[in-house]
Amino acid sequence: MISVEEAQIRILAGLKPIDTELEDLVHLTDRVAAEDIRALGDNPPAPIATVNGYALRRSDGDAPRKVAGKATPGHPFQGTVGTNEAVRIVIGGVIPEGADAIAFAEDANDAGGDLRFDPADIQPDYIRGAGLDFKSGSVLVPAGKRITARDMSLLAAGGVAQAKVRRRPRVAIVSVGDELSAPGEPRPHGSIYASTGYGLSAMIATWGGAPCDFGILEDSAQEIATIADADAELVVTLGGHSVGNADLVAKALGTSDFRMDSWNVAYRPGRPLLYGRLGDTPVLGLPGNPASALVCSILFIRPSIDIMLGTAQSLCSLPQRFKCGCHTMTARLRSALPATDARQTYVRARLIMQGGEMWAEPYPVLDYPMLSVLAKADALVVLPPHAAPSQTGDRVEFIPLDGY
């Protein structure tokens, strides 16, 4: 038996960041920056007024000011504010050349058509300096960061119309089994509906990959051999090796340089994991049971996609890291859990907020193959190998299931 961590290390060792593509701004959300994305200009590009009032020169003191013009957003004052001059300015208007302060209109005293201000009412604080938010050339989104909605506005404010991101890694999914029917099709006696591919495709899209579901293949070497043509960075087979013929997939894909290993991973739920390489492309064989296969996917495919995307976890926000399952959270147990054996155990649980704390209510451990239980769960509580029994109230680690 090998540990979950060892299986992850072996799988990830065969992967590297894939090629990049230039994308238009509107398509950048959730993509991973392939290089530092820098501002093309200062923000704000010029000093602007944060209040309505008059832009003027502090050094003129209490001298009467002649109103020389006005500045509104998009319509800057074209000249320079000279000695004893003022320019009417509106929030967001550019501070005109020569001005270094703003006074409120309501503080103005009439001085024969001109305006006079008490120097105490003239403040430089209402000017937002050029580049206060960011300077031209500064990094708005560093390489490896997954671009959020807020980053989208930041990039736009920096004038970025296109950026280089990692291509979405293509993940080919093949469901193998004579017993499988497609939902919507007739289901003969002895047949079940193929279901893992639908959930796995949705997960892969959430993780930033491009799922490509090849549908259902029969348990025959000839059918399975068609996988070899999949134009993908990762091939995932579902089932097909629980048929008693554990190496059907391996045989089907077998060439002189192809080997499919069967790993006995120390975790629950889960059956042997198949791993091989078709040329440079890793092939991962997951269990046929949908609930087990989806948990395996979170453990092994999610980090694989992150490696191919070149995601720098340290640059992602904590909620993003929770979302992608690469950072566990802690909760308190609402009921006791038995000791574990040599296998790391992932217990499905429902999260509850109570008294400002997060609690995890585990579902019975025996419900592994139940998709209905996995769908109801919020979280996978992680119990390490050889753990003592857990008591109600104990703090445990969990992987949030979120949008999975």
Added chain:
Amino acid sequence: MISVEEAQIRILAGLKPIDTELEDLVHLTDRVAAEDIRALGDNPPAPIATVNGYALRRSDGDAPRKVAGKATPGHPFQGTVGTNEAVRIVIGGVIPEGADAIAFAEDANDAGGDLRFDPADIQPDYIRGAGLDFKSGSVLVPAGKRITARDMSLLAAGGVAQAKVRRRPRVAIVSVGDELSAPGEPRPHGSIYASTGYGLSAMIATWGGAPCDFGILEDSAQEIATIADADAELVVTLGGHSVGNADLVAKALGTSDFRMDSWNVAYRPGRPLLYGRLGDTPVLGLPGNPASALVCSILFIRPSIDIMLGTAQSLCSLPQRFKCGCHTMTARLRSALPATDARQTYVRARLIMQGGEMWAEPYPVLDYPMLSVLAKADALVVLPPHAAPSQTGDRVEFIPLDGY
């Protein structure tokens, strides 16, 4: 001044769940079920073996059994297991008619070509009964639930090929201002790049709406009047009312039955919120400042979309509710925050896990207009009106910013 809650109540009162559409299974992820989605068959559809072995009759005791055939996934044994018969069975194979237990192959003793088992080795436990996961007709996804990736597999297993979901509410976005240029276009002196729409569109898509960005309109009643033709359930205007002419949008859209109210909402950051109705369509006017507008969007547009989708929050998982901002979490403050005035204050903060606890490191409150700070933040710490100063270590509520 009205409270944030009062503004939310007024906006949501004008909204209701929109019409539904039938969608194919592969497009159901993240959609909201418009009615209970029920299983079209049992899962498993027939009792199946959870181990490899022989299916047989317990009542035959230790009598030698004749092997009558085999059952593999997709290839059920066609007959009935009679007295003193056994059928070779493989994991996932259907338990043949007549059999009620399984024995392992390694426990078989040869009896002149037949097989004899010790009755103690014959167990009914390795049969997963028909409908153990769910029964035909049971509710797989209740009305109002947002469909997760795991639900996708559950629906497929229930044979669901199509389901009725809420249409994505269309949200029209118009950016108003003579000072705005589009990223990628030349930016004249006094102009800034329009940026809010890019982030807001991404947020709306995450929340389940269909954003439709109308781009940049000039500060003219004639231009703004084109909004009236937007085919949308909600119209959002950005800026255009900080130009000194606070009711430009209102005027542009003014018909005999149109009124645009300006609400002074007790929150920070934020400026007056405009609210009106074009026929049945609510029009929401957000501040021109991108960072303020995005925070306003989380407070007012996110719940609007949920109402239109008919989302039943109680049916969503806790991580989903965190994600959509409708459930706050708590963290401890890493540094002190000043008392608040009459305004509810949303302080941008970075989340950190330390010692198994979540901590929030607030950014300086003065940094409101900074998009760069909003982009770096993970969370909005919520300080209620008239709150005393908060100390380092205090527990505070926050809205996670997640994939926003």
